[in-house]
Amino acid sequence: MTTTTPQPLAEHGEAHGGHNMTGFIIFLCSESVIFLAFFSGYALLKLSALNWLPAGVEGLEWRTPLLNTVVLVSSSGTIVLAEHFKAKDKLWLFRGFWLLTMAMGSYFLYGQAVEWGGLQFGFTSGTFGGTFYLLTGFHGLHVATGILLMGLMLVKSFLPGNYVGGEQGVQATSLFWHFVDVIWIVLFLLIYVWQG
Amino acid sequence: MTPSPSPINRPAVVAVSLWVGLLIGISRWVGLQSYHWFPVQASNAAPLVDGLFSFETTIGTFVFLAVASVMAWVILRHRAEKYDASDAEPIEGNTKLEIIWTAIPFVLVMAIAVYAMKVNTSLGVLGPMEHIHLADAREQQGGYPGDRLPAESIEVVARQWSWEFRYPEAGVSSTELHLPLDQPVTFRLVSEDVLHGFYIPAFRLKQDVIPGRAINFNLTPTRIGRYRLRDSQFSGTWFAANQADVVVDSQDDYQAWLKQAAALPLQAGISDAVVEYQQRLQQTPTPGWATVKPAPPPQVNVPGSNALPHDA
Amino acid sequence: MCPDPMPFPTTPEAMTTTPSLHQDQPPLSWTRYFGFSTDAKVIGIQYIVLAFFFFLIGGFLAMIIRGELITPPADLVDRTVYNGLYTMHGTIMLFLFIFPVLNGLNNLLIPTMIGAPDMAFPRLNTAAFWLVPVFGLLLIASFFVPGGPAYSGWWSYPPVSIQNPLGNLISGQSLWLLAVALSGVSSIMGAINFVTTILRMRAPGMTLFRMPVFCWTALAAQSLQLIGLPALTGGAVMLLFDLTVGTSFYRPEGGGDPVLYQHFFWFYSHPAVYVIILPVFGVFSELFPVYSRKPLFGYVYVCLASFIIVGLGLIVWVHHMFPSGVTMWMRNLFMFTTMLIAVPTGVKVFAWLGTIWRGKLQLTTPMLFCLGGLINFVFSGITGIMLATVPIDIHVSNTYFVVGHFHYVIYGAAVMGIFAAIYHWFPKFTGRMPYEGLGKLHFVLTFIGANLNFLPMHPLGLMGMPRRVSSYDPEFAFWNVLASLGAFLLGVSIIPFLLNMISSWARGPKATHNPWNAIGLEWLLPSPPPVENFEEHVPTVISRPYGYGTGLPLVEHQAEIERQLTLQEASA
Incomplete structure (x- = not known):
């Protein structure tokens, strides 16, 4: 508890920093409600639609997105491995797996971009187009944020003594990455699997 | 206590x-x-x-x-005396x-x-709320298309800012709602633009009219008289002026009104918004802030009135 | 304008038992209220002062609205202007007055009540505050864009809100959405901070069931923000896309559903009412014991009731949509859940009655505001039950009955409670005593004004006058004249308040550390408290709050701490 830590009150703004993880978890819980809102909006619009798919669109191709999904979900495993090596102070292995996770995330984004490029409908093509781009886009934004955070942590790992005070940055990034993965699984089920 | x-x-x-x-x-x-x-x-x-x-x-x-x-x-009775700063008996609760x-x-x-x-x-006021294509509900001006509706219901079309009532069986349309006494009526509520509220205070009934849906709504009038229908869901600039009159007639008067109305040619119905919008255009500079242009008044057999004294 | 900081205690034991300032700290200057401070007590006052600035603007708009409505035709302002004004009145009062003023109270009270030196994330706190003037300016700026400000009401229901008559990208409506989104970001930042602070930074010995009720209600209210606000944000993002890039989430022509927006909106905006009223319940629960000199009746039940309200508050939103396009089973289900809210709320009301019963009441200004707020709240609770019953709601929803109901809740209960809190804690955070005479005048004018303004709205609604109208039928004129007179009286009532605040802060009598003889950690700090509150010397809490008349000390070494504070005051 901050109130009992005998740390010197160095700079006022940084004096009470020990609660970042609590704050971050609260933030993620709150953030998940936005996705929940989008998911329920998607389901409601789809269920009540007279014509769900825009004219000329048959449905979504799911094979390539499935491959993307496998890559993204496996990256949750590689980030766990990275953290594991971090805990054992094997910094180079940590960096390796961390970089691999970033690469897998980037591959996912690339795959998404390719998919977007080949689609027959746009953001304004009815509620189907709107919700499709809204959901995948908002999720993609989170993937990109995750990669950015990982990059930041990677740079930090080269600064001497940077992880001495704790590794909350790495933990938080990893947690965020798992969050992004779980959201994607729900999203994949909603958009690609539930096409009936 | x-x-x-x-x-x-x-x-x-x-x-x-x-x-x-x-x-x-x-x-x-x-x-x-x-x-x-x-x-x-x-x-x-x-x-x-x-x-x-x-x-x-x-x-x-x-x-x-x-x-x-x-x-x-x-x-x-339980006020502290002046300068009495003492505490009261500590009752902390009672399960x-x-x-x-x-x-x-x-x-x-x-x-x-x-x-x-x-x-x-x-x-049992509320019937089904089917989803419809807005494009289908939007009909060209020029009277009532008699073939599309179930004959026994009255179609209510809400617009920015007018009310139009269509009687499919008689082939009549009006901007004044006429209803027969003691007869159950089914309305089919549609909107051509935004949300409106179909609200008749004397009937104690209200239902939002939602673009993209047709909502069935039932009621039975029980008193002869002239009442107000008010738009109850904010619909833009002339929301407050979007009122129509509801006339409850005896069975005979109602049938007579329908017959008379069917013989009348189509003419512009009531739209206070259109009148006020024209006055607004006369003024330079145009007062106030931007507004959506009112829809042209509906073409109806009977414009009726919304300026006569009403019972409620 | 601002009193001097605490002198440094000289006795050796003071070092271990009492809060103290760093010796080398320069005297605090009043200019800190105009900069990027990270001190929660400065931010709290910044929030409150800024909120009252916007309160004056929102109140001025209300005066114009009531001026228009004093006669039946739309004759004072153009209809487009009226619609913009009522929209901005609601928006400013909610997002720029009541939420900021409550966050101000949270900032002042949470750290001092739980013995924390500051918030968990002081810089996040600063950022959250400074977003308020930013989106406030944005909203005010929207008056001056072509086409005028947003005019679709604070609900911004589509399709009206996406009609955009001029077709510009920068319209009043798009600026409105941007401002509300920023307000959401600011509130989420605040909520994360308040919740973390309450959960992680309580004084030693302060278990959850030794925590003051205000902190309980703040925790409950901020949890609601965290759960509800993202849903509104999601819904608002979709509305912004519909408005600006032409998607059709809510656009019926493209297959969208305008009612979907209403679900998103009310999933947050009904709980938002509890975000407003819960902290005010907290204020009542703090103040009734002080001015009745009795413990809070049923402390544990009052604490738990807040969280029952949170749980129920999240499953009642459809009661705002009874006449919208929802089916009968939804109407019935949500009527039951809404009715249930009366139960935990009743527990609280009865607990306050139990608290004042057989007390030794001191009718100070804060106590008068609490009593007035309580009776207004009971009235609004009863009309609330009426609104929850579907057949009555079908008749009076979207009429002045609803306007009367929620103004009783928000002005009659919440704003009165906020005034009570301001008068009660004013000496603690400014070091000066407010004037009782002006305070009581303020109370009398507010109480009469609020009732005269909002009571006539109920018969108007029952008669069938819709809300948001710029003109009305002549049969409604009588009650509207009364309501308008009440509104002007409310406008006058703010004058003694402002006079009181400014003059007593500038030259009011110096306050001791505990002028009301209240129990609570914040009253064991000097008035005003030093920057880091207790710093390292946080007292250990050994009993429940509100031990009036029990003779039990709240913290270890309480007598010693109080003796030190008195000595400091004597030497000042």
Whole structure:
């Protein structure tokens, strides 16, 4: 508890920093409600639609997105491995797996971009187009944020003594990455699997 | 009312009982008064709604007066003397009381809710709400397309800012709603632009009109007279002026009106918004801020009026 | 304008038992209220002062609205202007007055009540505050864009809100959405901070069931923000896309559903009412014991009731949509859940009555505001039950009955409670005593004004006058004249308040550390408290709050701490 830590009150703004993880978890819980809102909006619009798919669109191709999904979900495993090596102070292995996770995330984004490029409908093509781009886009934004955070942590790992005070940055990034993965699984089920 | 049940204080019990009796009397009276706070009852829903409201007013008045009595008593009798800064006797709580004042409100509100649900059921106001293509609901100006609607219902078309009523069986359209006395009517509510509210206070009934849906809505008028229909869901600039009159006629008068109306040629119906918009255009500079342009007045057989004195 | 900081205690034991300032700290200057401070007590006052600035603007708009409505025709302002004004009145009062003023109270009270030196994330706190003037300016700026400000009401229901008559990208409506989104970001930042602070930074010995009720209600209210606000944000993002890039989430022509927006909106905006009223319940629960000199009746039940309200508050939103396009089973279900809210709320009301019963009441200004707020709240609770019953709601929804109901809740109860809190804690955070005479005048004018303004709205609604109208039929004129007179009286009532605040802060009598003889950690700090509150010397809490008349000390070494504070005051 901050109130009992005998740390010197160095700079006022940084004096009470020990609660970042609590704050971050609260933030993620709150953030998940936005996705929940989008998911329920998607389901409601789809269920009540007279014509769900825009004219000329048959449905979504799911094979390539499935491959993307496998890559993204496996990256949750590689980030766990990275953290594991971090805990054992094997910094180079940590960096390796961390970089691999970033690469897998980037591959996912690339795959998404390719998919977007080949689609027959746009953001304004009815509620189907709107919700499709809204959901995948908002999720993609989170993937990109995750990669950015990982990059930041990677740079930090080269600064001497940077992880001495704790590794909350790495933990938080990893947690965020798992969050992004779980959201994607729900999203994949909603958009690609539930096409009936 | 008294949290310390030590030796029973007879005069206090009598006084509190008398006071509660008085409050019950007053509450009952206020509950009966509440019927006068409404417009006249002109539909079969009105007595049910007013009865429920009176019931809730009675209970609500009692609760309010009881709380106010306790507060008044405390303010008058339990005030600290001047310069007395001492503490009172520390009563920290009483589990029995907590249970009582959790249970009583629970029972009360559940009773009200069950009563209300019964009223809902017996009214059966709301029919299906099918999704429709807005493009289909949007018809060209020029009278009523007789082939699209079930014959027994009246179609209500809401626009920015006018009301149009279409009688498929008679092939009549109007900007004044005519209804036969004591006959169940089914409306089919559609909107061509934004949300509107189909609200007739004398009927105690209201239903939002939603673009992209056709909503079936039932009521039975029970009193001959002229009433107001008001737009109850904010619909933009001339929302307040989007009013129409509802005329409840006897069976014979209603049929006569329909027959007469069917013979009339189509003409521009009532739209106060269009009139005010024209006046607005005359002024330079144009007053106020940007506005959506009103839809042209609907072409109807009978424009009717919305300026005659109304009963409610 | 601002009183001097605490002198440094000289006795050795003071070092271990009492809060103290760093010796080398320069005297605090009043200019800190105009900069990027990270001190929660400075931010709290910044929030409150800024909120009252916007309160004056929102109140001025209300005066114009009531001026228009004093006569039946739309004759004072153009209809387009009226619609913009009522929209901005609601928006400013909610997003720029009541939420900021409550966050101000949270900032002042949470750290001092739980013995924390500051918030968990002081810089996040600063950022959250400074977003308020940013989106406030944005909203005010929207008055001056072509076409005028947003005019679709604070609900911004589509399709009206996406009609955009001029077709510009920068319209009043798009600026409105941007401002509301920023307000959401600011509130989420605040909520994360308040919740973390309450959960992680309580004084030693302060278990959850030794925490003051205000902190309980703040925790409950901020949890609601965290759960509800993202749903509104999601819905608002979709509305912004519909408005600006032409998607059709809510656009019926493209297959969208305008009612979907209403679900998103009310999933947050009904709980938002509890975000407003819960902290005010907290204020009532703090103040009734102080001015009745008795413990809070049923402390544990009052604490728990807040969280029952949170749980129920999240499953009642459809009661705002009874006449919208929802089916009968939804109407019935949500009527029951809404009715249930009366139960935990009743527990609280009865607990306050139990608290003042057989107390030794001191009718100070804060106590008067609490009593007035309580009776207004009971009235609004009863009309609330009426609104929850579907058949009555079908008749009075979207009429002045609803306007009267929620103004009783928000002005009659919440704003009165906020005034009570300001008068009560004013000496603690400014070090000066407010004037009782002006305070009581303020109370009388507010109480009469609020009732005269908002009571006539109920008969109007029952008669069938829709809300948001710029003109009305002549049969409604009588009650509207009364309401308008009440509104002007409310406008006058703010004058003694402002006079009181400014003059007593500038030259009011100096306050001792505990002028009301209240129990609570914040009253064991000097008035005003030093920057880091207790710093390292946080007292250990050993009993429940509100031990009036029990003779039990709240913290270890309480007598010693109080003796030190008195000595400091004597030497000042």
